[in-house]
Amino acid sequence: MTYGLNDVVIHRQMIEESASPGAQKRVERQKLESMLAYCESARCRRVILLDYFGEQATPCGNCDVCLEPPILWDGTVAAQKALSAALRTGQRFGAGHLIDILRGKNTEKVQQFGHQGLPTFGVGADIDERGWRSVFRQLLAAGLLDADASAYGALKLTDSARPILKGETRLQLRRQVERPKSRATRSSRVGTGNAASSGASRSSDSPLLASLREWRLAQAREQGVPAYVILHDRTLGEIAALLPASVSALLAVPGIGAAKAERYGDALLALVAARH
Ligand SMILES: [Zn+2]
Structure with a gap:
């Protein structure tokens, strides 16, 4: 950290x-x-x-x-x-x-x-x-x-x-461990969040962003709410760019507060860990 x-x-x-x-x-x-x-x-x-x-x-x-x-x-x-x-x-x-x-x-x-x-x-x-x-x-x-x-x-x-x-x-x-610098670069899609989006993955998404979208879609269906209520596009983009590896890193992502971190933290960290 x-x-x-x-x-x-x-x-x-x-x-x-x-x-x-x-x-x-x-x-x-x-x-x-x-x-x-x-x-x-x-x-x-x-x-x-x-x-x-x-x-x-x-x-x-x-x-x-x-x-x-x-x-x-x-x-x-x-x-x-x-x-x-x-x-x-x-x-x-x-x-x-x-x-x-x-x-x-x-x-x-x-x-x-x-x-x-x-x-x-x-x-x-x-x-x-x-x-x-x-x-x-x-x-x-x-x-x-x-x-x-x-x-x-x-x-x-x-x-x-x-x-x-x-x-x-x-x-x-x-012991202070030397960690390789994050391989992710901010994708051009970051920040182009569109609240009306379906939550389905898009062909231009990185594999991580695609799996984040899939996960969000499943969550939205399960809870019967629009995808953006789960997490905004922008937040998904930030997660894909910042690759948080811990709850505290996740909390530093814009759009993730304590409640979202508690509710979705495990799932999001698991997706990040699995995809990069
Ligand atoms: Zn642990």
């Missing part, structure tokens, strides 16, 4: 700076945190989603986690290094600078603060920058680090970080 560390910091900043009352902000923060945990989780997406709604489920076999189970590694030592880099620099810096310290990069900023003299300087050279970004994201998602919105996203340790630092708890992390 791709999102940047900066997205997390910016999103948190937006929440803190919004005019919403405190209670609302707390809810927003919790939502962001559960979203983060969702993104970084090594559990089946369906299991987590239903768990969130208080239901038990078996792994779906269709989501990105089920299809490509993440490789877990013992990230305890890496986490300790990352946390102590934040601690030893006064919890005043963001991930970028901390990663430079860990990787032993002699940047201007490192010189300026004399951080090349820290015991943590260069102790993380065995992990590349991408790998460290993934570690920091997971530390944020696990609530071991907190990005301080009032201090430009400076990373601060939370109380839960202590047992890790002391070596009392071990931490499993997901």
Whole structure:
């Protein structure tokens, strides 16, 4: 699942700076945190989603986690290094600078603060920058680090970080897997949605779009409603172009809200998984 560390910091900043009352902000923060945990989780997406709604489920076999189970590694030592880099620099810096310290990069900023003299300087050279970004994201998602919105996203340790630092708890992390770029290009039909269309497939459709249309037609017949009530043409086109591989990716498709994702998510993800 791709999102940047900066997205997390910016999103948190937006929440803190919004005019919403405190209670609302707390809810927003919790939502962001559960979203983060969702993104970084090594559990089946369906299991987590239903768990969130208080239901038990078996792994779906269709989501990105089920299809490509993440490789877990013992990230305890890496986490300790990352946390102590934040601690030893006064919890005043963001991930970028901390990663430079860990990787032993002699940047201007490192010189300026004399951080090349820290015991943590260069102790993380065995992990590349991408790998460290993934570690920091997971530390944020696990609530071991907190990005301080009032201090430009400076990373601060939370109380839960202590047992890790002391070596009392071990931490499993997901390995960042190199994924091939999506093969799909946006089809020219995307956006030419026509609410009056029958829902039948067209000869110019990609195989995936054709099977999405067939599925929608069957749904429409079963429910006795017009095809566009199930999903708009435009939404089908977006699914065919974006190839969502998880419920959260599906939720990012215009026209798919929580209700549609819950109702049709499994079927749509299965169609995407089967056709590309
Ligand atoms: Zn699954």
